[in-house]
Amino acid sequence: MPSPADEFLADVLPRQNAAERAIHNGDAGPRTALWSKADPVSLFGAWLPIRTGWADVSAAFRRVAAHFSDSREYRFEVVAAGTSGDLAYTIGFEHNTVSVDGRPKTYTLRVTHVYRREDGEWKIVHRHGDRPPDEPGPKEILTAAHSR
Template sequence: MPTQTEAFLADMLPRQTAAERAIHDGDPEPRAALWSQADPVSLFGAWLPIRTGWAEVGEAFKRVAAQFADSSDYRFEVVAAGASGDLAYTIGFEHNTVSINGRPTTYTLRATHVYRRENGEWKIVHRHADRPPDEPGTGETLTVTHSR
Protein backbone atom coordinates (compact mmCIF):
# COMPACT_ATOMS: atom_id res chain seq x y z
CA MET A 1 0.00 0.00 0.00
CA PRO A 2 1.46 3.40 -0.95
CA THR A 3 2.27 5.98 1.70
CA GLN A 4 0.33 9.27 1.79
CA THR A 5 3.26 10.96 0.06
CA GLU A 6 3.51 8.31 -2.65
CA ALA A 7 -0.24 8.51 -3.32
CA PHE A 8 -0.09 12.32 -3.44
CA LEU A 9 2.82 12.32 -5.90
CA ALA A 10 1.22 9.66 -8.12
CA ASP A 11 -1.94 11.77 -8.32
CA MET A 12 -0.52 15.28 -8.53
CA LEU A 13 2.78 15.15 -10.41
CA PRO A 14 1.46 13.95 -13.79
CA ARG A 15 -1.28 16.60 -13.77
CA GLN A 16 1.11 19.32 -12.61
CA THR A 17 3.72 18.40 -15.23
CA ALA A 18 1.08 18.54 -17.98
CA ALA A 19 -0.12 21.93 -16.71
CA GLU A 20 3.43 23.31 -16.63
CA ARG A 21 4.05 22.13 -20.18
CA ALA A 22 0.84 23.88 -21.22
CA ILE A 23 1.68 27.23 -19.60
CA HIS A 24 5.12 27.10 -21.23
CA ASP A 25 3.30 26.63 -24.55
CA GLY A 26 1.20 29.73 -23.86
CA ASP A 27 -1.90 28.14 -22.26
CA PRO A 28 -2.49 29.20 -18.62
CA GLU A 29 -5.78 27.31 -18.14
CA PRO A 30 -4.46 23.88 -17.07
CA ARG A 31 -2.23 25.51 -14.44
CA ALA A 32 -5.09 27.68 -13.21
CA ALA A 33 -7.28 24.58 -12.88
CA LEU A 34 -4.75 22.99 -10.50
CA TRP A 35 -4.70 25.99 -8.19
CA SER A 36 -7.08 26.70 -5.36
CA GLN A 37 -9.22 29.72 -6.01
CA ALA A 38 -10.03 29.93 -2.30
CA ASP A 39 -7.72 32.30 -0.48
CA PRO A 40 -5.13 32.24 0.89
CA VAL A 41 -3.04 31.54 -2.21
CA SER A 42 0.33 33.08 -3.04
CA LEU A 43 2.85 33.19 -5.86
CA PHE A 44 6.49 34.15 -5.43
CA GLY A 45 7.46 33.80 -9.08
CA ALA A 46 10.96 33.70 -10.47
CA TRP A 47 10.41 36.81 -12.59
CA LEU A 48 7.38 38.38 -10.93
CA PRO A 49 6.71 40.43 -7.85
CA ILE A 50 4.85 38.65 -5.05
CA ARG A 51 1.19 37.94 -5.83
CA THR A 52 -1.41 37.08 -3.21
CA GLY A 53 -5.05 36.18 -3.62
CA TRP A 54 -6.57 34.31 -6.53
CA ALA A 55 -7.32 37.46 -8.57
CA GLU A 56 -3.63 38.47 -8.64
CA VAL A 57 -2.30 34.93 -9.03
CA GLY A 58 -4.68 34.04 -11.87
CA GLU A 59 -3.84 37.25 -13.72
CA ALA A 60 -0.10 36.58 -13.32
CA PHE A 61 -0.54 33.17 -14.99
CA LYS A 62 -2.13 34.83 -18.04
CA ARG A 63 0.68 37.38 -18.36
CA VAL A 64 3.39 34.75 -17.98
CA ALA A 65 1.78 32.34 -20.47
CA ALA A 66 1.59 35.10 -23.09
CA GLN A 67 5.40 35.28 -23.12
CA PHE A 68 6.15 31.55 -23.39
CA ALA A 69 5.97 29.27 -26.44
CA ASP A 70 7.45 26.10 -27.88
CA SER A 71 8.25 24.24 -24.68
CA SER A 72 10.20 21.25 -25.92
CA ASP A 73 11.48 19.78 -22.65
CA TYR A 74 9.89 20.48 -19.25
CA ARG A 75 10.82 18.24 -16.31
CA PHE A 76 10.19 18.56 -12.58
CA GLU A 77 12.93 16.86 -10.56
CA VAL A 78 11.54 16.18 -7.08
CA VAL A 79 14.13 16.60 -4.33
CA ALA A 80 11.76 16.25 -1.37
CA ALA A 81 8.03 15.84 -0.86
CA GLY A 82 5.60 15.12 1.90
CA ALA A 83 1.88 14.70 2.46
CA SER A 84 -0.06 14.48 5.69
CA GLY A 85 -3.79 14.81 5.98
CA ASP A 86 -4.93 17.67 3.75
CA LEU A 87 -1.54 19.37 3.30
CA ALA A 88 1.41 18.47 1.08
CA TYR A 89 4.56 20.02 -0.38
CA THR A 90 7.12 19.45 -3.10
CA ILE A 91 10.62 20.86 -3.43
CA GLY A 92 12.59 20.40 -6.59
CA PHE A 93 14.10 21.69 -9.79
CA GLU A 94 12.18 22.66 -12.90
CA HIS A 95 14.21 22.13 -16.07
CA ASN A 96 12.82 23.79 -19.19
CA THR A 97 13.70 24.41 -22.81
CA VAL A 98 11.31 27.01 -24.17
CA SER A 99 11.00 30.29 -26.07
CA ILE A 100 10.56 33.42 -23.97
CA ASN A 101 9.38 36.42 -25.93
CA GLY A 102 10.40 34.61 -29.11
CA ARG A 103 13.94 33.70 -28.01
CA PRO A 104 14.83 30.03 -27.35
CA THR A 105 16.36 29.39 -23.94
CA THR A 106 17.06 26.62 -21.46
CA TYR A 107 16.93 27.22 -17.74
CA THR A 108 16.50 25.60 -14.35
CA LEU A 109 14.47 26.97 -11.44
CA ARG A 110 14.27 25.86 -7.84
CA ALA A 111 10.58 25.45 -7.06
CA THR A 112 8.64 24.87 -3.88
CA HIS A 113 4.91 24.17 -3.93
CA VAL A 114 2.41 23.85 -1.10
CA TYR A 115 -0.83 21.95 -1.69
CA ARG A 116 -4.16 21.77 0.13
CA ARG A 117 -6.78 19.07 -0.40
CA GLU A 118 -10.14 20.65 -1.19
CA ASN A 119 -13.21 18.48 -1.67
CA GLY A 120 -10.96 15.43 -2.07
CA GLU A 121 -8.72 17.01 -4.75
CA TRP A 122 -5.21 18.37 -4.34
CA LYS A 123 -4.89 22.08 -5.21
CA ILE A 124 -1.77 24.24 -5.25
CA VAL A 125 -1.92 27.15 -2.77
CA HIS A 126 1.65 28.47 -2.92
CA ARG A 127 4.56 28.51 -5.35
CA HIS A 128 8.00 29.97 -4.86
CA ALA A 129 10.51 29.68 -7.70
CA ASP A 130 13.90 31.23 -8.32
CA ARG A 131 17.16 30.53 -10.07
CA PRO A 132 19.66 28.33 -8.27
CA PRO A 133 22.68 30.41 -7.23
CA ASP A 134 24.94 28.53 -9.63
CA GLU A 135 22.53 28.69 -12.62
CA PRO A 136 23.85 31.03 -15.32
CA GLY A 137 21.43 33.71 -16.42
CA THR A 138 19.86 33.31 -19.83
CA GLY A 139 19.61 37.03 -20.41
CA GLU A 140 15.85 36.54 -20.75
CA THR A 141 13.37 38.26 -18.54
CA LEU A 142 9.64 38.36 -18.62
CA THR A 143 7.88 41.64 -19.08
CA VAL A 144 6.13 42.40 -15.81
CA THR A 145 3.98 45.15 -14.48
CA HIS A 146 4.75 45.99 -10.88
CA SER A 147 1.53 46.71 -9.06
CA ARG A 148 2.95 46.81 -5.55
Template sequence: MGELEDFLTAMLDRQIAAETAIHNGDVEPRIALWSQSDPVTLFGAMGMSNVGWDAVSQTFRWVASRFSDCTAYSFELVAAGASGDLAYTVGFERSDLSVDGGPPQSTKLRVTHVYRREEGEWKIVHRHGDYVPADEPPADAAAEGPTH
Protein backbone atom coordinates in the same frame (compact mmCIF):
# COMPACT_ATOMS: atom_id res chain seq x y z
CA MET B 1 -0.13 3.01 -0.78
CA GLY B 2 0.76 5.49 1.92
CA GLU B 3 -0.38 9.08 2.25
CA LEU B 4 2.64 10.53 0.39
CA GLU B 5 2.40 8.03 -2.46
CA ASP B 6 -1.33 8.72 -2.84
CA PHE B 7 -0.65 12.46 -3.04
CA LEU B 8 2.17 12.10 -5.58
CA THR B 9 0.12 9.72 -7.72
CA ALA B 10 -2.83 12.13 -7.72
CA MET B 11 -0.82 15.27 -8.41
CA LEU B 12 2.60 14.93 -9.98
CA ASP B 13 1.78 13.85 -13.55
CA ARG B 14 -1.04 16.41 -13.77
CA GLN B 15 1.26 19.16 -12.54
CA ILE B 16 4.04 18.23 -14.99
CA ALA B 17 1.50 18.35 -17.84
CA ALA B 18 0.21 21.74 -16.64
CA GLU B 19 3.72 23.18 -16.40
CA THR B 20 4.57 21.89 -19.87
CA ALA B 21 1.41 23.60 -21.16
CA ILE B 22 2.17 27.00 -19.59
CA HIS B 23 5.68 26.83 -21.05
CA ASN B 24 3.90 26.59 -24.42
CA GLY B 25 1.60 29.53 -23.69
CA ASP B 26 -1.45 27.58 -22.44
CA VAL B 27 -2.40 28.73 -18.92
CA GLU B 28 -5.64 26.76 -18.47
CA PRO B 29 -4.17 23.48 -17.14
CA ARG B 30 -2.23 25.41 -14.47
CA ILE B 31 -5.32 27.42 -13.53
CA ALA B 32 -7.24 24.15 -13.08
CA LEU B 33 -4.68 22.83 -10.56
CA TRP B 34 -4.73 25.87 -8.31
CA SER B 35 -7.10 26.64 -5.48
CA GLN B 36 -9.29 29.63 -6.14
CA SER B 37 -10.04 29.91 -2.42
CA ASP B 38 -7.77 32.32 -0.60
CA PRO B 39 -5.24 32.25 0.82
CA VAL B 40 -3.13 31.52 -2.26
CA THR B 41 0.31 33.00 -2.82
CA LEU B 42 2.98 33.21 -5.48
CA PHE B 43 6.65 34.13 -5.19
CA GLY B 44 7.56 33.89 -8.86
CA ALA B 45 10.96 33.44 -10.45
CA MET B 46 10.33 36.46 -12.66
CA GLY B 47 10.24 38.69 -9.59
CA MET B 48 6.55 38.90 -8.81
CA SER B 49 4.99 38.34 -5.41
CA ASN B 50 1.23 37.92 -5.36
CA VAL B 51 -1.34 37.29 -2.68
CA GLY B 52 -4.91 36.29 -3.52
CA TRP B 53 -6.40 34.37 -6.42
CA ASP B 54 -7.16 37.41 -8.58
CA ALA B 55 -3.55 38.63 -8.54
CA VAL B 56 -2.07 35.14 -8.85
CA SER B 57 -4.26 34.17 -11.81
CA GLN B 58 -3.49 37.46 -13.60
CA THR B 59 0.21 36.75 -13.21
CA PHE B 60 -0.22 33.23 -14.60
CA ARG B 61 -1.97 34.65 -17.68
CA TRP B 62 0.83 37.20 -18.16
CA VAL B 63 3.53 34.52 -17.83
CA ALA B 64 1.76 32.23 -20.31
CA SER B 65 1.52 35.10 -22.81
CA ARG B 66 5.32 35.41 -22.74
CA PHE B 67 6.19 31.71 -23.14
CA SER B 68 6.17 29.63 -26.33
CA ASP B 69 7.89 26.87 -28.27
CA CYS B 70 8.80 24.70 -25.28
CA THR B 71 10.84 21.78 -26.61
CA ALA B 72 11.63 20.24 -23.21
CA TYR B 73 10.24 20.40 -19.68
CA SER B 74 11.17 18.21 -16.74
CA PHE B 75 10.65 18.20 -12.99
CA GLU B 76 13.14 16.61 -10.64
CA LEU B 77 11.49 15.88 -7.29
CA VAL B 78 13.94 16.41 -4.43
CA ALA B 79 11.61 16.11 -1.43
CA ALA B 80 7.90 15.81 -0.70
CA GLY B 81 5.57 15.29 2.20
CA ALA B 82 1.88 14.87 2.85
CA SER B 83 -0.08 14.90 6.08
CA GLY B 84 -3.82 15.20 6.33
CA ASP B 85 -5.00 17.91 3.96
CA LEU B 86 -1.60 19.58 3.41
CA ALA B 87 1.33 18.55 1.24
CA TYR B 88 4.46 20.01 -0.33
CA THR B 89 6.98 19.33 -3.06
CA VAL B 90 10.49 20.68 -3.56
CA GLY B 91 12.41 20.23 -6.76
CA PHE B 92 14.04 21.54 -9.89
CA GLU B 93 12.24 22.55 -13.07
CA ARG B 94 14.23 22.50 -16.30
CA SER B 95 12.90 23.80 -19.59
CA ASP B 96 13.93 24.88 -23.06
CA LEU B 97 11.57 27.55 -24.38
CA SER B 98 11.21 30.91 -26.07
CA VAL B 99 10.40 33.99 -23.97
CA ASP B 100 8.78 36.98 -25.68
CA GLY B 101 9.43 35.40 -29.09
CA GLY B 102 13.18 35.39 -28.57
CA PRO B 103 15.61 32.59 -29.29
CA PRO B 104 15.15 29.36 -27.32
CA GLN B 105 16.79 29.36 -23.91
CA SER B 106 17.37 26.81 -21.18
CA THR B 107 16.20 27.54 -17.66
CA LYS B 108 16.59 25.80 -14.33
CA LEU B 109 14.44 26.83 -11.39
CA ARG B 110 14.32 25.74 -7.77
CA VAL B 111 10.64 25.38 -6.91
CA THR B 112 8.57 24.71 -3.83
CA HIS B 113 4.82 24.08 -3.94
CA VAL B 114 2.33 23.83 -1.09
CA TYR B 115 -0.93 21.95 -1.66
CA ARG B 116 -4.24 21.83 0.18
CA ARG B 117 -6.89 19.15 -0.25
CA GLU B 118 -10.25 20.76 -1.05
CA GLU B 119 -13.34 18.60 -1.35
CA GLY B 120 -11.15 15.53 -1.86
CA GLU B 121 -8.94 17.05 -4.58
CA TRP B 122 -5.40 18.37 -4.20
CA LYS B 123 -4.98 22.04 -5.18
CA ILE B 124 -1.85 24.19 -5.22
CA VAL B 125 -1.99 27.12 -2.80
CA HIS B 126 1.61 28.41 -2.99
CA ARG B 127 4.51 28.41 -5.44
CA HIS B 128 7.96 29.76 -4.81
CA GLY B 129 10.40 29.62 -7.72
CA ASP B 130 13.79 31.13 -8.27
CA TYR B 131 16.66 30.72 -10.69
CA VAL B 132 19.51 28.48 -9.60
CA PRO B 133 22.55 30.70 -8.94
CA ALA B 134 25.30 30.21 -11.51
CA ASP B 135 27.84 29.52 -8.78
CA GLU B 136 25.79 26.87 -6.93
CA PRO B 137 27.83 23.68 -6.51
CA PRO B 138 26.38 20.44 -7.89
CA ALA B 139 24.08 18.64 -5.44
CA ASP B 140 26.56 15.82 -4.87
CA ALA B 141 29.36 18.28 -4.05
CA ALA B 142 27.12 20.22 -1.66
CA ALA B 143 26.24 16.99 0.16
CA GLU B 144 29.92 16.24 0.72
CA GLY B 145 30.51 19.60 2.36
CA PRO B 146 33.31 22.09 1.76
CA THR B 147 36.69 20.87 0.60
CA HIS B 148 39.99 22.41 1.61
Protein backbone atom coordinates in the same frame (compact mmCIF):
# COMPACT_ATOMS: atom_id res chain seq x y z
CA MET C 1 1.40 -0.57 -0.19
CA PRO C 2 2.30 2.96 -1.34
CA SER C 3 2.89 5.67 1.26
CA PRO C 4 0.55 8.69 1.44
CA ALA C 5 3.33 10.80 -0.18
CA ASP C 6 3.66 8.29 -3.04
CA GLU C 7 -0.11 8.31 -3.60
CA PHE C 8 -0.11 12.11 -3.55
CA LEU C 9 2.71 12.30 -6.11
CA ALA C 10 1.07 9.70 -8.37
CA ASP C 11 -2.11 11.79 -8.35
CA VAL C 12 -0.64 15.28 -8.62
CA LEU C 13 2.54 15.09 -10.71
CA PRO C 14 1.08 13.90 -14.04
CA ARG C 15 -1.53 16.69 -13.99
CA GLN C 16 0.95 19.29 -12.80
CA ASN C 17 3.55 18.31 -15.43
CA ALA C 18 0.91 18.59 -18.17
CA ALA C 19 -0.16 21.99 -16.84
CA GLU C 20 3.43 23.25 -16.76
CA ARG C 21 4.01 22.08 -20.33
CA ALA C 22 0.85 23.96 -21.32
CA ILE C 23 1.90 27.24 -19.67
CA HIS C 24 5.29 26.93 -21.39
CA ASN C 25 3.34 26.73 -24.65
CA GLY C 26 1.44 29.92 -23.82
CA ASP C 27 -1.70 28.36 -22.23
CA ALA C 28 -2.28 29.27 -18.57
CA GLY C 29 -5.63 27.43 -18.38
CA PRO C 30 -4.42 24.02 -17.18
CA ARG C 31 -2.23 25.62 -14.50
CA THR C 32 -5.09 27.74 -13.18
CA ALA C 33 -7.26 24.59 -13.01
CA LEU C 34 -4.79 23.03 -10.54
CA TRP C 35 -4.88 25.97 -8.16
CA SER C 36 -7.29 26.66 -5.32
CA LYS C 37 -9.61 29.58 -5.94
CA ALA C 38 -10.14 29.91 -2.17
CA ASP C 39 -7.84 32.40 -0.48
CA PRO C 40 -5.26 32.36 0.89
CA VAL C 41 -3.21 31.59 -2.21
CA SER C 42 0.20 33.07 -2.98
CA LEU C 43 2.83 33.16 -5.69
CA PHE C 44 6.44 34.06 -5.09
CA GLY C 45 7.33 33.84 -8.75
CA ALA C 46 10.70 33.86 -10.38
CA TRP C 47 9.40 36.16 -13.12
CA LEU C 48 7.11 38.55 -11.25
CA PRO C 49 6.86 40.15 -7.81
CA ILE C 50 4.97 38.44 -4.97
CA ARG C 51 1.26 37.95 -5.68
CA THR C 52 -1.43 37.09 -3.15
CA GLY C 53 -5.10 36.37 -3.67
CA TRP C 54 -6.61 34.46 -6.56
CA ALA C 55 -7.25 37.54 -8.75
CA ASP C 56 -3.58 38.60 -8.66
CA VAL C 57 -2.20 35.05 -8.91
CA SER C 58 -4.34 34.10 -11.93
CA ALA C 59 -3.48 37.38 -13.68
CA ALA C 60 0.22 36.62 -13.12
CA PHE C 61 -0.19 33.21 -14.76
CA ARG C 62 -1.71 34.82 -17.87
CA ARG C 63 1.13 37.36 -18.03
CA VAL C 64 3.79 34.67 -17.69
CA ALA C 65 2.14 32.42 -20.30
CA ALA C 66 2.18 35.29 -22.81
CA HIS C 67 6.01 35.18 -22.83
CA PHE C 68 6.33 31.42 -23.49
CA SER C 69 5.99 29.26 -26.59
CA ASP C 70 7.44 26.19 -28.24
CA SER C 71 8.09 24.14 -25.10
CA ARG C 72 10.57 21.47 -26.11
CA GLU C 73 11.23 20.03 -22.66
CA TYR C 74 9.76 20.42 -19.22
CA ARG C 75 10.84 18.15 -16.40
CA PHE C 76 10.18 18.43 -12.68
CA GLU C 77 12.87 16.79 -10.58
CA VAL C 78 11.39 16.03 -7.15
CA VAL C 79 13.87 16.51 -4.30
CA ALA C 80 11.40 16.07 -1.43
CA ALA C 81 7.66 15.68 -0.95
CA GLY C 82 5.33 14.95 1.90
CA THR C 83 1.77 14.97 3.14
CA SER C 84 0.14 15.57 6.49
CA GLY C 85 -3.63 15.40 6.60
CA ASP C 86 -5.02 17.87 4.06
CA LEU C 87 -1.69 19.63 3.41
CA ALA C 88 1.19 18.53 1.17
CA TYR C 89 4.33 19.94 -0.39
CA THR C 90 6.84 19.34 -3.16
CA ILE C 91 10.35 20.72 -3.47
CA GLY C 92 12.40 20.32 -6.59
CA PHE C 93 13.87 21.67 -9.79
CA GLU C 94 12.02 22.61 -12.96
CA HIS C 95 14.16 22.09 -16.06
CA ASN C 96 12.89 23.97 -19.11
CA THR C 97 13.79 24.28 -22.76
CA VAL C 98 11.34 26.75 -24.21
CA SER C 99 11.08 29.94 -26.25
CA VAL C 100 10.84 33.12 -24.20
CA ASP C 101 9.54 36.03 -26.25
CA GLY C 102 10.36 34.01 -29.36
CA ARG C 103 13.94 33.11 -28.43
CA PRO C 104 14.98 29.59 -27.38
CA LYS C 105 16.15 29.33 -23.77
CA THR C 106 17.13 26.57 -21.39
CA TYR C 107 17.01 27.22 -17.67
CA THR C 108 16.35 25.63 -14.28
CA LEU C 109 14.26 26.95 -11.40
CA ARG C 110 14.14 25.79 -7.79
CA VAL C 111 10.47 25.45 -6.86
CA THR C 112 8.38 24.73 -3.80
CA HIS C 113 4.65 24.05 -3.97
CA VAL C 114 2.19 23.80 -1.10
CA TYR C 115 -1.08 21.94 -1.69
CA ARG C 116 -4.38 21.83 0.19
CA ARG C 117 -6.93 19.06 -0.23
CA GLU C 118 -10.30 20.59 -1.11
CA ASP C 119 -13.34 18.36 -1.62
CA GLY C 120 -11.02 15.36 -1.99
CA GLU C 121 -8.78 16.97 -4.64
CA TRP C 122 -5.29 18.39 -4.18
CA LYS C 123 -5.07 22.07 -5.13
CA ILE C 124 -1.98 24.27 -5.17
CA VAL C 125 -2.13 27.17 -2.71
CA HIS C 126 1.45 28.45 -2.88
CA ARG C 127 4.35 28.42 -5.32
CA HIS C 128 7.81 29.79 -4.76
CA GLY C 129 10.25 29.70 -7.65
CA ASP C 130 13.72 31.12 -7.98
CA ARG C 131 16.92 30.37 -9.78
CA PRO C 132 19.64 28.19 -8.37
CA PRO C 133 22.70 30.26 -7.44
CA ASP C 134 24.64 29.11 -10.52
CA GLU C 135 21.84 29.79 -13.06
CA PRO C 136 21.08 33.07 -14.86
CA GLY C 137 17.98 34.69 -13.41
CA PRO C 138 14.75 35.37 -15.29
CA LYS C 139 15.66 39.05 -15.67
CA GLU C 140 18.93 38.06 -17.32
CA ILE C 141 17.08 35.61 -19.61
CA LEU C 142 14.45 38.20 -20.61
CA THR C 143 17.08 40.94 -21.01
CA ALA C 144 19.17 38.70 -23.28
CA ALA C 145 16.07 37.81 -25.32
CA HIS C 146 15.17 41.48 -25.81
CA SER C 147 18.72 42.63 -26.59
CA ARG C 148 19.09 40.46 -29.67
